[in-house]
Amino acid sequence: MKQYCKISLLLAVFGFIGIVFLTISTEAQFHITTVEDSAFSGKERMKPAVPFYHDEHNDAAGIYDCSTCHHVWEDGEKLEYTDSIGMECSACHLAEPGATEMDLIRAYHLQCRTCHLEEKSGPILCAECHVGEK
Amino acid sequence: MYDIYALARGPFAWGAFIIFFGGIIYRLVTTVMEARKKDHVVFDYFSPYYAMRSMLHWIVPFGSTSMRRQPVLTIVTFAFHICLIGVPLFLFAHVILVKESFDISWWTLSGMAAQVMSLIVILSCVYFFIRRLVQPDVRYLSATTDYLMILLVAAPFITGFWAARAWAGFEVATLLHMLSGELLLALIPFTKLSHMFFFPLTRAYAGSEFGAVRHAKDW
Numbered sequence: 165m166k167q168y169c170k171i172s173l174l175l176a177v178f179g180f181i182g183i184v185f186l187t188i189s190t191e192a193q194f195h196i197t198t199v200e201d202s203a204f205s206g207k208e209r210m211k212p213a214v215p216f217y218h219d220e221h222n223d224a225a226g227i228y229d230c231s232t233c234h235h236v237w238e239d240g241e242k243l244e245y246t247d248s249i250g251m252e253c254s255a256c257h258l259a260e261p262g263a264t265e266m267d268l269i270r271a272y273h274l275q276c277r278t279c280h281l282e283e284k285s286g287p288i289l290c291a292e293c294h295v296g297e298k
Numbered sequence: 299m300y301d302i303y304a305l306a307r308g309p310f311a312w313g314a315f316i317i318f319f320g321g322i323i324y325r326l327v328t329t330v331m332e333a334r335k336k337d338h339v340v341f342d343y344f345s346p347y348y349a350m351r352s353m354l355h356w357i358v359p360f361g362s363t364s365m366r367r368q369p370v371l372t373i374v375t376f377a378f379h380i381c382l383i384g385v386p387l388f389l390f391a392h393v394i395l396v397k398e399s400f401d402i403s404w405w406t407l408s409g410m411a412a413q414v415m416s417l418i419v420i421l422s423c424v425y426f427f428i429r430r431l432v433q434p435d436v437r438y439l440s441a442t443t444d445y446l447m448i449l450l451v452a453a454p455f456i457t458g459f460w461a462a463r464a465w466a467g468f469e470v471a472t473l474l475h476m477l478s479g480e481l482l483l484a485l486i487p488f489t490k491l492s493h494m495f496f497f498p499l500t501r502a503y504a505g506s507e508f509g510a511v512r513h514a515k516d517w
Contacts, residue, residue, distance in 0.1 A: 210390065210409060264403075266393075266394065266397050266403045267397075269394055269397075270394070270397050270398050270401070273394065273398055274398055280300075281300060281303070281304060284300040284301075288300065288303055289303075289461070289468070289469060289472045290391055290461070290462075290464075290472075291461065291464035291468050291472075292469070
């Protein structure tokens with residue numbers, strides 16, 4: 165009887181450790197370190213992907229409103245208290261009729277660089293964002 | 299850094315393009331007006347046929363005797379001019395900046411092609427510079443500004459190549475690239491680089507004079 169107790173305790177401990185590891189690793193999966201829009205992944209990239217430590221970036225920059233970037237627009241107006249978390253920028257910025265990759269790149273560049281210029285903090289030149297080898 | 303970038307991308311860029319296009323119009327108009335006053339026979343003898351004929355001979359590689367006499371210079375000159383105009387117009391990084399500001403875009407060169415073409419411009423400038431220094435007849439005709447002109451033209455390409463390769467110090471190189479490019483644009487109408495838009499006038503003048511008056515070739 166005691167044996168069973170020990171074994172089940174052991175199993176429980178291992179199980180717990182396992183669950184902890186699993187959570188950490190799935191957490192890690194959601195930890196974004198680069199911007200890599202799937203719209204650019206099918207073909208050869210022109211520039212190296214942009215390192216972007218999502219949570220650290222937003223902490224350091226003091227951005228608490230997710231819709232600053234994950235926005236939703238209606239009738240030419242940006243909606244407050246509404247966000248598009250979970251959607252890639254390409255989901256909308258490539259979807260309009262006639263939209264090309266240039267429109268998507270424009271959206272990224274305008275959003276990222278405009279704020280950096282306004283804040284006078286953060287990268288603004290090509291090679292500051294597109295770091296390293298392709 | 300942020301302020302210089304904002305200046306270079308905003309007011310300086312506007313200024314450079316306005317001076318460039320405004321300067322071209324100003325120089326063309328004043329030159330034609332002066333010719334009307336001082337040398338109005340030019341207008342009597344002006345002939346579109348001979349003007350076109352002359353332009354054609356001077357814009358086609360080896361279309362003129364002087365080009366055939368100096369094959370190396372001709373090849374370098376043509377490669378240089380094609381790259382000089384092609385790279386800034388069709389560089390991806392330039393087109394995407396235009397796209398960001400004005401939401402228009404056009405065909406672009408691959409990064410590799412653009413870098414090779416920039417190198418051609420830089421090496422051509424080295425060639426022109428050395429040629430001015432060592433070839434006695436050219437040296438005799440060269441003023442200090444001619445050497446400065448070559449440096450002025452090479453500067454945006456050297457700094458641009460540096461920025462594109464992201465070599466150490468590329469931040470400064472990129473800013474220098476923007477500023478030197480703008481300076482170059484603004485100076486084109488008021489220096490010898492004005493041959494860029496005076497070329498048709500010069501050829502029309504010489505072509506008409508040689509064709510319609512002297513019945514001779516001007517190439």
